[in-house]
Amino acid sequence: MNKDSAKAEIDRLIFEINRYNDLYYMESKSEISDYDFDLLLVELQKLETQFPEFAYDYSPTKRIGGGITKKLDAVVHRFPMLSLSNTYSEDEIIEWENRLKKNSEGKLEYVCELKYDGVAIGIQYENGILKQAVTRGDGTKGENVTANVRTIRTVPLQLKGDFPSDFEIRGELFFPLKKFHELNEQRIDIGEEEFANPRNTASGTLKLQDSKIVSERGLDSYLYGLYGYDLPLEGHYESVLKAQEWGFKIPDPKNNLMIKTDSINGIMDFIHYWDKNRSKLPFEIDGIVIKVNDYLQQQELGFTAKSPRWAIAYKFKTERVETVLESVSYQVGRTGAITPVANLKPVQLGGTTVKRASLYNSDQIQKLNLHINDIVQVEKGGEIIPKIVGVNKDKSDQSNLKIEFIDKCPECYTPLKRIEGEVHHYCPNELLCPPQIKGRIEHFIGRKAMNIDGLGAETVDVLVEKRLINSYADLYSLTFDQVVNLERMADKSADNLIKGLEASKNIPFERVLFALGIRYVGETVAKKLAKGFKSIDNIQKATFDELVNVDEIGEKIAISVQQFFLNEKNSEIIHKLKNAGIQFSLKEKEGTTDRLKGLIFVVSGVFKTFSRDELKEAIETNGGKNASSISSKTNYVLAGENMGPAKLKKASDLGVQIISEDDFIDMLK
């Protein structure tokens, strides 16, 4: 391909990918499969490597991340990034509004917005291209997090329409709750500690050195504050709507995420509405922001030393109650991590009865300096279980028994260990500590792992306690008679359990590998390992270098895999599972050949005998590759009816051979 046609192809791919991306992330529509979308990206990436002069900063390949930033540079803000004064009192909002009316000429209009519980960001655009993204920092200087922000799908890399040539847009980056919970689930799967709350996790994510990880985490944005010298409009509200036309994700008034009002009643209605309805939002907010709309009036009102006079934040009250700390118990997780839990005198909080609160780890207990029967203050924030935020010292008796973190496992009495740099204490008695045994078995039978029908956590508990099983491998030697004799186990349930175990022998290798519960081997890593090594024997034999040579397998994972297999007990377990008939190697798909090896196909149009997906699958099982658009690398276009004339022309321009469905079937014979 020559330079001119490479540039044209790169431009076309960028346009296509951006269009699909916008449809998906801004309008929740998808017109292309993930697979085809990835192929477009791969094509673009290849061309960019070949022609680096056309690898633009605004290319959607930047969204995948990849570069490592060793240290985040400090950047001075062009416009100081002040924080807003805030209040928990509605009266103070009324006073603020009265003061403004007294101090400004003309009629005042206000914009009310949500106060997002995320990370403030300022993003600079030059000639419509994202140039730099900087965190708030101390308000004067922030950190340059440009590479990471480029990976956030709702932040445009390239604008459309009639944008100013040089401006900054500010707003908030945050974790959608769904993404946050998924992230924590994945972390539990691989035996890592859960993240405490979405805001801190968003902030930590934004400062990661590897933008590829940032890309996978799924941060989202709302952008809504314009700063510049030649802004086209005179009011904040109108400017935000304009920014939407340029491609930004703004808090849309259609969803009541932003309103314009000229009265204190309008402001109060907005506050009350969201105080009541905020739990329905798919992300967290902690209040409402009210701003004067008109830029000139904003200027006239000016700033105090710390914050603008023309804006104020109203913060929702977090409900806090006091109750008695009755005791502290300690839970042991699947990986042996110890979590302290406070047992409280039951108390009403946010519409539910609270009996327990998380204490996270030993540091937290020390920080709070807890004693039995202390009167503690409990809050329910974004976290699922409430937390203790303090002790009412006036009402508590410090001579009561002080709470000291345990030094032995509460379940097996093994002395606990704490690895330097980690926040949790661990019970090192992996193989014999009952909750660790149960936890591993529960992980093994889980929906994403062996998905064993008819077996739940309660039955696992009973089986372990009755010493019928000691590891997940023992499950496969259970008999109907053993199971049916358990309490509350009917004939039918026992039968289901045995059938469920039998059915799990067909679960494919990559899921078996995940089910084993090797630390740091989550679903994705298990797939990579299965694909890379084909069988458990190969993984067991693999050297450290061979392991880290597999895409996305880092040193930490490699060490963990090797340690797992070095443990004799695990080898025994795998031996037992093998004998039971569990899948320990990748099954070749039926009818696999390499007849089409090395050939690249584009399938397009409507077909008589097979569906498009069936044809694509046939190409892959026979060793060929599918591409979504025609390029000089394409070997064949498999054309059905109604194939677009543009595609036909492109194929003939590039000299790519066009074949029919019948031709294709002949090729496979």
Ligand SMILES: [Zn+2]
């Ligand atoms: Zn233990």
